[in-house]
Amino acid sequence: NHGVRPAPRPRPSPGQPTARTSPAVADPEEIAARLAAGEWVVDLRSRIAFAEGHVAGSFNFEADGKLATCLAWMIPWGKPVILLAESSEQLAAAQRELARVGIDRPAGASTGGPAAWLRDGEGPSSFPRATFAQSAVQGTDGVVVLDVRRDSERAGGWMDGSVHIPIHEVHRRLGEVPDGTVWVHCAGGMRAGIAASLLDAAGRRVVAVDDGFDAAAEAGLTVVADRTGPAGRTDDQ
Structure with missing residues (x-):
């Protein structure tokens, strides 16, 4: 007695996409x-x-x-x-x-x-990247600082006057970002890059802060903290 044979995996129908199917080339x-x-x-x-x-x-x-x-x-x-x-x-x-x-x-x-x-005659879009030290030199006139870290991360310290929208909510809350040039940061740069691309696609002027958050205080920027909240882990690179 060799036991019950496992049922064969269903095969995809002809032409049905699978995870290994090469997608159509988009011109x-x-x-x-x-x-x-x-x-x-x-x-x-x-x-x-x-x-x-x-x-x-x-x-x-x-x-x-x-x-x-x-x-x-x-x-x-x-x-x-x-x-x-x-x-x-x-x-x-x-x-x-x-x-x-x-x-x-x-x-x-x-x-x-x-x-x-890009189609003929079209040029690429771009936006600047910066460090927290460059942000400190820039000043605050006409600038919105957007923090896209998790709630738990922000509880460990945030830039005074910054707006907080966690990265996974940015796309549906773009209308809540105040007018001005948006300097967007996270804990290390990766999520700031995502958020900057979303803002850029929406037509906003944006600067992606590609820097570790620890550098904010080192640059002389005012960082405040909720001493009663948890110091969150970092989910960034």
Whole structure:
């Protein structure tokens, strides 16, 4: 008696996408059309490369960061997504990671860089990156400081006068960010890069603070703390 044989795994129907299916190649016209339709175009390159030049309206979720966690946390369920990667290897690795959280059927993808993703006559968008020391020199006139860390992290200390919207709520609360140039920070730079891309896509003037939060006090900025609250762990890189 060899026991009961396990039931075979169901095979996908012909043409049915799987986690390993290569998504259709998205050319510049399709990328523009997807953006116009309100779909998510996700640029997987580093936050440094994205800030230097990207397709206007696209969002930056670094392939080398916490891609699956962050994107699954933020993208509306069922929202079509186009993936932009610097290489086929980066794209394949991102697909494998995203498949684990149920984002296994990208509507399209393209590799290369902004030159391959923009229509003729279009130029890339960009925004500056800065440190807390540069923020201290900048001053506060016309500046909004946006903190996108978790509640528990902020309880350990925050910049005086800053606005707090946790990263996973930024997309649906963009209208709550006051007017002015937004200097957005987190604990180390990764989440600030995501938030900066969301704000940039919404047409806001933004500066991504790519720095560790400990540097804020060292730069002479006023950091206050809730001594009764928990000092939260850092979920950043």
